[in-house]
Amino acid sequence: MTDQKPALRLEGIVKTFPGVRALDGVSFAVQPGEVHALMGENGAGKSTLMKVLGGIYQPEEGRIFIDERETVMRGPLEAKANGVMFIHQELSLAEEISVAENIYLGELPRKSFGRVDWATLYARTDAILQKLKVSFNARTRVGDLSIANQQMVEIARALTVDAKAVIFDEPTASLTDAEKSVLFDVIADLRAQGVGIIYISHRMEEIFKITDRISVLRDGAYRGTLETAKTDEDEITRMMIGRSLDLTRTHAPVDLGPVALRVEGLSCGDLFQDASFEVREGEVLGFYGLVGAGRTEIAETLFGLRKPTAGRIFLKGEEVTITSPIDAIQKGISLVPESRKEQGLVLGMNCRDNMTLPQVGDLTAGPFVSDGAEISIYDQYRDRLQIKSPSWRTTVGNLSGGNQQKIVIGKWLSMRPEVLIVDEPTRGIDVGSKSEIHNLLRELAKQGYAVIVISSEMPEVLHVSDRIVAMYHGRVMREFTAEEVTEDSLIQAISGIEGSAA
Template sequence: MNAFDLKSPILSLVEITKKFPGVIALNKVNFDVRAGEVHALLGENGAGKSTLMKVLAGKHQPNGGKIILGGEEQVFENPKQAKKSGIVLIHQEQSLVPGLSVAENIFLGSLPKKWGNRVDWKTLHAESTKILQRLKCSFSSRDLVSGLSIAKKQMVEIARALVFTPKVVVFDEPTASLTDHEKPVLYDIINTLREQGVAIVYISHRMDEIFHLSQRISVLRDGEYNGTLDTVDTNEDEVTRLMIGRSLELDHASKPKEFGENMLEVRHLTVDGVFEDVSFHVRKGEIVGMYGLVGAGRSEVAETLFGLRRPSAGDILLEGKVEHITSSHEAVARGIALVPEDRKDQGLILGMNCRDNMTLAGLRTVSSMGFMRAGTEKAVYDKYQQAMKIKTPGWRQKVGNLSGGNQQKIVIGKWLHTHPKLLILDEPTRGIDVGSKAEIHALIKELARSGYAVLVISSDMPEVLGVSNRIIAMYDGKVTAEFDGDSVTEDALVQAITGQYVSGSSEPEHQATA
């Protein structure tokens, strides 16, 4: 326990209320955090967590309530005022400028200057390099953000917070895009900030992180405060009940067991410099998990199947026929659908309403002679909104205003409307709460029972173990092993995705054939 664990909070949010058109996002919510404390803020997607923190950071103006910082009431009209007062928000939705360098993004709005009000580029890159070294980043301060992976962009977001001397730092799903190598670095940074007396608000759906890092846990439910617990005195089941009103258990027994012929067969697929000699198959009615660390080549395999990358060698077979897929349009025409890892940038148009996003991948089915048929569009939206229990005030709601879980359901519904034969889901529950995650897992299993061939790419071991009939492990651009989803051990999986698996081990069902 450190010297900053005091009873009186450094920050208090008192009866905060925030209304949007058609919805009360926050209803008299109370929350506080102490200096040197990690206070976890939990709740389902749409519970109001991110909205509450955006009110704190000056991005949203509350309709009622008070913000008290250091004993004084504050009114933040914009993020710049909040940051100047010591409030730093590390966004779940990355807010970087792709066309600028890493250094320019880190110091955006506060670039070091020299004589004549010119940017001091030498100081800018020197200071940025220090921060990147502290975060153990492998990329340069001069690299363009547009060329970075999602995980590396998240590290740039975190680096921004370290430029200032903050009083309160809000981490909103900070590890959703980080690799297992990067997470311990983040934990060290958080502990260092605690030792310096910084108050940490930590939002995450990962219970292991919450119980590892936090001292207290507060729960929001449907925009209202639902209680605070001392971390040492509670458990995952109690926290889950506070969040969703019931306990959750992953139902391994509900996985489909009957499979048809091969829907997809991949033979010796290679993209030079990205992955090589990848072979596997997915049968009708089967869920195949593809597991590995970020950078193992999993997403790149999916992009190649979907026509976004050209293979250097190898074959892709659909229902036994070799296909040469050179574009996403050809992939869709052949019955392949891809739910991408980054739903906000690649899966949705955030400024467009829910109905129009739902029908985006199948415009020909809802149009006639170049004109959209509003009634048909609405019928498609209603079908999938009801089937997947998408929570929204109505079809006119902009999809950018929905929670992460409901956004993901919109993306899945969009592709189901194309009636695919092969459904590829890349990190289908990234940044999604436990309740929505369970619903999406149930949906994946139901789709497989309906005859879909499903390929699930995930970095979440419990997810892969919970939904997959078979698991393909990848490391450094290669398939290292194939496992039976019901009998594989966690140790065997870890060895396979870290390059430690030895051919001939008795644990895998069989080593993947080349």
């Protein structure tokens, strides 16, 4: 394979943003007829690299070669013209128009006076769709298709040009197993035709199933390329995070206080059913499960954002009903939401104002907000959480993910909650800040807070939790103590494998 000339080669790509070297001299090559995995943690630079390839960002240094021809891509259209195609994780299709129009958007075949040549359009599209063996045709409205089929439309779009390289960005995120195998067949076909394929995914089993080689990025730098057949998960993981995963629990069991929150038979329509659990003061309760298992929905119900259809909630032994976030906050339940930027922060506001947002009504002197009271709260939690920000005046949008998350956590800690729920505490946060946040969560439990952590990352759940609740399809499958849990049993529980339920 190596004696062939690469379909796509990158050489010393550098891209910086103010204060961050997002890509630091990245080089690697994809051979024609190869499936090449690109791996790395969130924030390692994968998306930035793809944007450089797609012509959305211009690198400051470095060169891109397609078929060993140096190419400068000034925009998405040039990338396409050079045969670099993307299958995005988030689909970019127009739902109201047909499959054929989506595929040839911007390049519809024409007749005289600019009229669309529908016959040619549908014929060409159907020819491509036949290759993909799909069940819909050129005239189907895209909005009527399932997500998997919409993804097929994106793939079909990639096939309209003479693609040299096709980039799949987390393509299986929302696919069922059957849909996945269709996708893998398509990838195999492309590969047989000599297309170079970059496959971005976090899912190890897929990587081992379909890729030939694996390149790893860490902190914006290229860390090396492995032959898939000659490596294992451990080696890849070590390359990705710079050390072996430390799954051992670093904390000693602490003295637990009384039960802070108890939930009995809580249900919310189709989202989750019959959930029962309790969390004590001084304890971290982990929730683990696949996306859509109902973990976030339970948190949102406890925070008053959803109305339960059945079940009872007890706070410190007293039964409560929670009707709104305001209600939850007053009763001592706080939620650090899953998506920091959309649900947690007011990005245009400064650090201090974000932190004091829920309680600013109590920080007044006469009719006005008291600057001094606000700053003293901000200073206190900045020191306690070690938030790195030039000043309280700094706009929150300019901070790093880890510091943004600390602002959100500080916001709720300053309200002195009984129960702190943290949904995906380290999503989109770099490795260094991750362990800081983990330590912080442990520290909070030690100080007597009842902490609930929801996470999709197994190492995280194993690392911070005293007990772990495994969920599958809206049901609590099993509860583990930190002592008895193993990776295998946890995976079985969240995959709904029979016999694993307690």
